[in-house]
Amino acid sequence: xxxxxxxxxxxxxxxxxxxxxxxxxxxxxxxxxxxxxxxxxxxxxxxxxxxxxxxxxxxxxxxxxxxxxxxxxxxxxxxxxxxxxxxxxxxxxxxxxxxxxxxxxxxxxxxxxxxxxxxxxxxxxxxxxxxxxxxxxxxxxxxxxxxxxxxxxxxxxxxxxxxxxxxxxxxxxxxxxxxxxxxxxxxxxxxxxxxxxxxxxxxxxxxxxxxxxxxxxxxxxxxxxxxxxxxxxxxxxxxxxxxxxxxxxxxxxxxxxxxxxxxxxxxxxxxxxxxxxxxxxxxxxxxxxxxxxxxxxxxxxxxxxxxxxxxxxxxxxxxxxxxxxxxxxxxxxxxxxxxxxxxxxxxxxxxxxxxxxxxxxxxxxxxxxxxxxxxxxxxxxxxxxxxxxxxxxxxxxxxxxxxxxxxxxxxxxxxxxxxxxxxxxxxxxxxxxxxxxxxxxxxxxxxxxxxxxxxxxxxxxxxxxxxxxxxxxxxxxxxxxxxxxxxxxxxxxxxxxxxxxxxxxxxxxxxxxxxxxxxx
Numbered sequence: 203x204x205x206x207x208x209x210x211x212x213x214x215x216x217x218x219x220x221x222x223x224x225x226x227x228x229x230x231x232x233x234x235x236x237x238x239x240x241x242x243x244x245x246x247x248x249x250x251x252x253x254x255x256x257x258x259x260x261x262x263x264x265x266x267x268x269x270x271x272x273x274x275x276x277x278x279x280x281x282x283x284x285x286x287x288x289x290x291x292x293x294x295x296x297x298x299x300x301x302x303x304x305x306x307x308x309x310x311x312x313x314x315x316x317x318x319x320x321x322x323x324x325x326x327x328x329x330x331x332x333x334x335x336x337x338x339x340x341x342x343x344x345x346x347x348x349x350x351x352x353x354x355x356x357x358x359x360x361x362x363x364x365x366x367x368x369x370x371x372x373x374x375x376x377x378x379x380x381x382x383x384x385x386x387x388x389x390x391x392x393x394x395x396x397x398x399x400x401x402x403x404x405x406x407x408x409x410x411x412x413x414x415x416x417x418x419x420x421x422x423x424x425x426x427x428x429x430x431x432x433x434x435x436x437x438x439x440x441x442x443x444x445x446x447x448x449x450x451x452x453x454x455x456x457x458x459x460x461x462x463x464x465x466x467x468x469x470x471x472x473x474x475x476x477x478x479x480x481x482x483x484x485x486x487x488x489x490x491x492x493x494x495x496x497x498x499x500x501x502x503x504x505x506x507x508x509x510x511x512x513x514x515x516x517x518x519x520x521x522x523x524x525x526x527x528x529x530x531x532x533x534x535x536x537x538x539x540x541x542x543x544x545x546x547x548x549x550x551x552x553x554x555x556x557x558x559x560x561x562x563x564x565x566x567x568x569x570x571x572x573x574x575x576x577x578x579x580x581x582x583x584x585x586x587x588x589x590x591x592x593x594x595x596x597x598x599x600x601x602x603x604x605x606x607x608x609x610x611x612x613x614x615x616x617x618x619x620x621x622x623x624x625x626x627x628x629x630x631x632x633x634x635x636x637x638x639x640x641x642x643x644x645x646x647x648x649x650x651x652x653x654x655x656x657x658x659x660x661x662x663x664x665x666x667x668x669x670x671x672x673x674x675x676x677x678x679x680x681x682x683x684x685x686x687x688x689x690x691x692x693x694x695x696x697x698x699x700x701x702x703x704x705x706x707x708x709x710x711x712x713x714x715x716x717x718x719x720x721x722x
Contacts (some may be wrong), residue, residue, distance in 0.1 A: 211282035214270070214445065215664030216263050217457055218288035218370055220244060220313065220484050223259060225266035226658060227274040227281065228665035232682030234657040235276070238269035245309060250317035253309040256293045256301055259370070260377055264442040271444060278446045284378065284435060285452040285668035287460035287660060288370035289314040290392045292349050295420075297365030304360070311370070312349050315485070315521065315568060319348035320577055322355065331406040333394050338500045340575040344521070346392050347402070350415055367419035369393070371454040378443075378451045379433030383424030385453040390505040391517070392456065393421075397506040400425055426453035427511060428463070429670030429678070452667045455509070458487035458517070460663030463509050464654065465628035466491050467666065467679030477626045478617070480643075481660065482633035484528075485568075486606070487519040488613055490622045498620035500572035510676050516622075518572035518613045523606045524632055526565050526581070530602050534595035543638050545596035546603075555698035558597040561585040562702070563605030564709050573616040582709055603639060607646035608699070608706045614647050626650040628686070630659025637689075645695040646703075654684040 210230050217224045221244045226237045240262040245253045263286075271281065292312045294302040301310035312318070326341035326348055327334060334341060341348055346369065354361045368376065369388035376382060389395035394402050402421075407413050416422055426432050432453045440447035455463065461481035466474050466489075479489045491513050495504045503516035531537055549557040562584040569577035586598060614624055627649045633639045634653045644651040654662070662684065670678045 211669075212274070212276060212280045213283045213665045213668040214267060214281050215661045215668055216267060216284070216286045216374065217460070217658070217660050217664055218259055218263060218286065218374060219457065220289055220315075223262040223266045224658065224661055225263065225270040226661040226665060227270050227276065228662065228682070230669065230681065232657070232662060232665070232684055234662065236270045236273035237658055237661065238266045238273060240265045240269070244313065245307070250320070252313035252316040253304060254291065254311040254313055255309045256311050256373065259311070260374070260442075263374065267443040267445065278444060281445050281449065283450050283452060283668035283671065284443075284445065285429075285664045286371055286374040286378070286454040287457045287664045287667075288374060288454070290344065290346070290388070290456050291370040292346050293368040293370055293373040294353075294360070294364065295366035295368070296363045299366065302360060302363060302365075314344055316349070317343045317569070317577055319343045319352040322348035322351040323577065325351065326410060329406060329409045331403065331409065333396060333403050333406050335497050336396060336503060336505070337394065338498070338502050338572070338575045342571065342575070343577050345394065347394055347410075347412070347415075350419065351410055351412060354412065361418070364418045365420065369456070371456060375432050375451060375454055378435055378439045380436050381423075381433040382420060383426045383432060383453070384421065385428055385455060386425050387428045387453070387455040387459050387508045389425060390508045391459065391502070427507060428453050428455045428459070428509060429667040429675040431671040450671045452671050454664060454667055457481070457660050458489065458519075459509055459515070460667070461630045461660040462489040462491065462515070462663070463666055463675075463679055464659045464663035464684070465630055467510060467676055468681070468683035476623055477628055478614070478622070478624045480610070480627045480629045481631045482523060482629060483631035484524045485519060485521050486523040486610065486631070487517055488610070488617070488627075489515055489517045490617065490624070491515055492622060494621050496621040498573070498616060500570075500575040501617065501620065516617070518617060520565065520606065520609050520613070521571050522568040523565070526567050526602050526606060527599060529567065530595065530599045533590045533598070534592055537592050537595055539636070541592065542596045542599040543636055545593055546600040547638055549593075549596065549600070555695045558601040558604075559698075559702075561598055561601040562705050562709060563602045564706065564713065565602060565605040565609050572613045579713070582713060584709070603642060604646070604699070604702060605706065607642050608703050610643060611647045611703060614649065624649060626652060628652050628654075630654055634659070640689045641692070644689040644691045646699050648691050648696065651689040652686040653689070655687050657684050659684070
């Protein structure tokens with residue numbers, strides 16, 4: 203039950219994740235009154251490809267919003283604003299606005315973690331264009347430019363029919379309002395759209411034979427700051443979502459940026475400059491918001507005005523954290539995250555910090571974003587056996603979590619070396635529900651870890667955007683700021699993790715040496 207008064211306007215945030223869409227109803231103080239989740243089918247294909255269908259995503263969003271409002275037991279007229287966040291998946295439309303199917307199955311969404319465009323990303327990097335300095339020195343295949351270059355090079359039949367290409371966040375806003383403007387957040391973060399020109403550099407596109415991409419993608423219809431009014435909820439969308447037509451729909455954000463808005467947007471300037479937001483789920487993104495313009499390998503940014511006006515954002519990340527743990531659990535059908543964590547806690551209680559210490563894991567099962575900016579790096583598992591029992595799988599699960607935590611430690615140190623004196627991590631995402639994993643992050647990084655209590659932080663970020671049209675976004679975030687649960691580093695665990703970190707770095711060195719040996 204909600205713990206705060208629900209008088210006054212309410213706001214709806216919608217978060218389109220990898221395999222589900224979530225919707226939440228929030229009051230003006232940031233209290234989450236309800237949350238609903240609807241699944242979406244994800245299709246993982248050979249060649250590191252992954253696809254979905256936009257119509258199914260929209261239908262899931264509509265169901266989630268209707269269910270969230272029903273759970274909150276509030277009338278449609280009480281919801282005064284709406285905003286979306288989503289993964290940086292790419293939605294394709296033909297010249298009539300209909301889905302542009304990638305194949306006979308009818309799927310029109312290239313999911314964010316799809317790496318089919320690895321070769322095209324390398325071509326982007328080979329241009330050595332200055333825009334790459336804002337992308338950590340190398341183009342990621344998870345960005346939209348290489349994916350569209352793949353479409354032009356590999357599927358010219360589809361390129362000829364392309365009439366629109368959207369970040370999923372912007373497509374959801376388009377479905378809600380009929381407007382074609384894009385969020386400054388999505389353009390800056392995923393399209394190599396740079397300030398002050400407010401465009402993708404034309405000479406960069408020309409070097410890739412993509413001069414026609416902005417027109418084919420439908421760019422150029424306006425750029426809207428996140429949290430600013432995109433348009434009014436149109437009648438057809440209002441009927442689908444069961445909300446009042448005409449309410450303001452705000453420009454949204456990529457999901458991790460929505461989490462960063464909720465975690466950092468309401469902090470005072472001093473606290474914000476010493477903190478980072480960690481959005482930890484299928485993948486993990488770590489972000490800092492500040493004034494300084496700096497660059498580092500494998501760190502995306504600075505992105506001007508991508509979250510708060512007048513501030514820049516830098517982003518590092520790990521492409522597979524929750525996905526790694528999911529893969530470990532597949533060794534033992536019937537064992538879920540809750541069960542594995544309970545067994546790990548029992549093992550730690552019985553054996554101490556050395557539990558599972560015979561196993562070491564480099565967690566790069568989907569490449570390494572930060573600090574190496576190498577999508578082709580792979581994971582290393584040392585010391586595993588054929589033990590697929592629940593207890594044996596829990597040992598591997600814990601050590602995979604340790605490997606991911608040490609990867610985060612490396613990213614924090616990499617960011618500190620470039621500029622921000624990070625002392626605290628504000629965490630949201632699926633991992634934030636686990637006290638075991640949050641304590642591990644504190645022990646591994648040496649940071650205070652603070653977790654939003656009683657809410658879904660990414661959904662809260664979308665709700666903050668929904669409440670912000672006509673208002674100051676930072677002030678809105680402060681008014682809706684959550685309360686925090688705090689985890690502090692423990693000396694004994696930190697000592698053991700220091701040894702693990704030495705092994706972790708040695709494994710990275712050996713992996714690099716073996717790679718060089720194989721390349722001759």
